[in-house]
Amino acid sequence: MKEISLHKLHRYVGIVSAPFMVPRTGSGLLLGFHPPPSRRCLALLSTALLLAGVTACHATELPLGDIALPPGFTIEVYSRDVPGARSMALGAKGTLFVGSRGEGKIYALVDKGNHREVFTIARGLTMPNGVAFRDGALYVAEVSRVLRFDDIEARLADPPRPVPVNDSFPDKKHHGWKFIRFGPDGKLYVPVGAPCNVCEEKDPRFATIMRLDPDGKNLEIFARGVRNTVGFDWHPLTRELWFTDNGRDWLGNDLPPDELNRARAKGLHFGFPYWHGREIPDPEFGRRMKKGAFVPPEMELGPHVAALGMRFYTGTMFPPRYRNQIFIAEHGSWNRSDRIGYRITLVRLEGNRAASYEVFAEGWLQEGNAWGRPVDLQVMPDGSLLVSDDKAGAIYRISYRHNAPPQGRK
DSSP: OEEEOOOOOOSSOOOOOOOEEEOBOTTOOBOOOOOOSOHHHHHTSOHHHHHTTOOOOOOSOOOGGGOBOOTTEEEEEEESOOTTOOOEEEOTTSOEEEOOSTTOOEEEEEEOSSSEEEEEEEOSOSOOOEEEEETTEEEEEOSSOEEEETTGGGOSSSOOOOEEEEOOSOOOOTTOOOOOEEOTTSOEEEEEOOSSSSOOOSSTTTTEEEEEOTTSOSOEEEEEOOSOOOOEEEOTTTOOEEEEEOOOSSSOTTOSEEEEEEEOSTTEEOOTTTEETTTEEOTTTGGGSOGGGSOOOSEEEEETOOEEEEEEOOOSSSOGGGTTOEEEEEOOOSSOSSOOOOEEEEEEEETTEEEEEEEEEEOSEETTEESOOEEEEEEOTTSOEEEEETTTTEEEEEEEOTTOOOOTTO
């Protein structure tokens, strides 16, 4: 059996999203197949392309003209062949590594100038959302363990067997997918989300950010009271950890806010499940912690926007006013009456404190329908900003050029 990834056409996107299996004989002839939902997309593919194992059908272009950006900024497709694209990490040789969730795959993208070559370096993993790179090795986070692929950039076409780094994390899948990054202290930071909407768990590892040495030893809790962070970064100057956190559900359309937090040191508590935002006590658990006993967020973000990846902008392509400011990928609400999010926002800092919160790029949501969902951000060596989109299965590139034609509605 050879897997050919063909996917159902979306309303705006026209890309593929659900793999199916094609039986083959030893001679490579098609014996038959179970058609995916989109017959129109299949009709566009010739038998020759099928036999060659083509993995995508792009019947329409992504509507990037709908994306509104500030003057001078433009957005383009970096790759459309990354189904379920989630967290990103950059290798020492420029390889872009991308995790996924339900797809169970890890991708590697190599820039070939006019296109990106995509390698699938691992498959069959359990929600391998998180990727991080250090000393030539790729670290991958599943729900209950962290793996390491050694010398990976030299073996993209023939990946090595992964080495288990640490397999002692909880195996609960609710908020079990992980974003991971190496901090300036050389340790790998790994969050463990709350296995619920809101609850008190006896296991102290839940609702935390943990960290460990690159060899998997000395696992410890760094921060508590963190419901579900899927994105964090360190301030380029102060080296303090900043992170997004997704607020609880079912307190209404406008409560609570998502959060942008700052961890000045190890051992701080950020409120969950007792307090939400700066001053919203939980109806069930709020009485169990005094208001002044937790660290309030630096910035209250939109309610239910699903703030995921965040990055300090450290490049030089964008105007100076963006330097060391925070970009956030908002994946978008799933249970709010009027959808919100599905955009890139910007938090500006003044004196190492969050001062403002504004929309930077929007348009993935059109008349209540989302054709894309931003997940993570990656600042590239040339100063451009990559955005992953797990709904469209794409990576976008945002760049800046003075006097560039305006794009979108801004």
